[in-house]
Amino acid sequence: xxxxxxxxxxxxxxxxxxxxxxxxxxxxxxxxxxxxxxxxxxxxxxxxxxxxxxxxxxxxxxxxxxxxxxxxxxxxxxxxxxxxxxxxxxxxxxxxxxxxxxxxxxxxxxxxxxxxxxxxxxxxxxxxxxxxxxxxxxxxxxxxxxxxxxxxxxxxxxxxxxxxxxxxxxxxxxxxxxxxxxxxxxxxxxxxxxxxxxxxxxxxxxxxxxxxxxxxxxxxxxxxxxxxxxxxxxxxxxxxxxxxxxxxxxxxx
Numbered sequence: 001x002x003x004x005x006x007x008x009x010x011x012x013x014x015x016x017x018x019x020x021x022x023x024x025x026x027x028x029x030x031x032x033x034x035x036x037x038x039x040x041x042x043x044x045x046x047x048x049x050x051x052x053x054x055x056x057x058x059x060x061x062x063x064x065x066x067x068x069x070x071x072x073x074x075x076x077x078x079x080x081x082x083x084x085x086x087x088x089x090x091x092x093x094x095x096x097x098x099x100x101x102x103x104x105x106x107x108x109x110x111x112x113x114x115x116x117x118x119x120x121x122x123x124x125x126x127x128x129x130x131x132x133x134x135x136x137x138x139x140x141x142x143x144x145x146x147x148x149x150x151x152x153x154x155x156x157x158x159x160x161x162x163x164x165x166x167x168x169x170x171x172x173x174x175x176x177x178x179x180x181x182x183x184x185x186x187x188x189x190x191x192x193x194x195x196x197x198x199x200x201x202x203x204x205x206x207x208x209x210x211x212x213x214x215x216x217x218x219x220x221x222x223x224x225x226x227x228x229x230x231x232x233x234x235x236x237x238x239x240x241x242x243x244x245x246x247x248x249x250x251x252x253x
Contacts, residue, residue: 028104095173
């Protein structure tokens with residue numbers, strides 16, 4: 001490897017992998033915490049929703065659309081002052097988490113909205129008929145029934161964040177993107193750049209495999225559109241059957 005010895009590069013790659021996973025992990029957590037209620041709210045406030053509010057739905061939808069349409073590199077620059085306020089700096093992995101998370105929240109919110117809209121309306125009506133309120137419907141029906149799709153959406157978000165984190169390396173965020181830029185591009189070490197690409201490809205493949213496996217497992221256990229949740233719901237709401245009378249009852253001594 002020209003210019004830089006492997007003994008020098010190996011610890012750099014190890015640290016870069018950890019930095020990338022650190023940034024993506026925390027950003028995903030913030031995106032799920034922020035995007036899940038936002039996506040559910042988009043469904044609830046839509047026409048015919050449980051909390052129908054056309055104005056609120058339009059406003060939230062427009063905010064989400066504008067945030068999603070902004071290129072990530074521009075978003076990082078636009079949020080520099082906000083990032084400095086939160087973390088005290090605009091470089092490093094901690095600083096990168098701020099734009100990564102803010103960029104991922106609207107992205108994940110739309111995936112949540114799509115997943116929740118696919119839930120069988122009959123289950124919602126059944127819970128409503130039994131007197132369930134909006135919170136009960138969200139907690140007992142919408143989220144559990146859409147869980148396989150939510151897992152798939154989370155996997156898609158993680159993969160997108162890995163790509164965003166590589167772009168964040170261009171402004172000193174660290175991680176594998178930073179290694180590819182500083183060594184692979186600026187120092188013309190093509191071999192190192194391809195090694196970085198290979199590592200990213202392997203990480204993405206493993207994450208995608210784990211996400212797909214989790215989603216399929218939930219479907220087999222009776223996730224969205226499966227019979228098991230419906231049966232559990234019916235069993236939970238059906239009155240308990242009276243115990244059969246003992247054959248000795250009614251007999252006289």
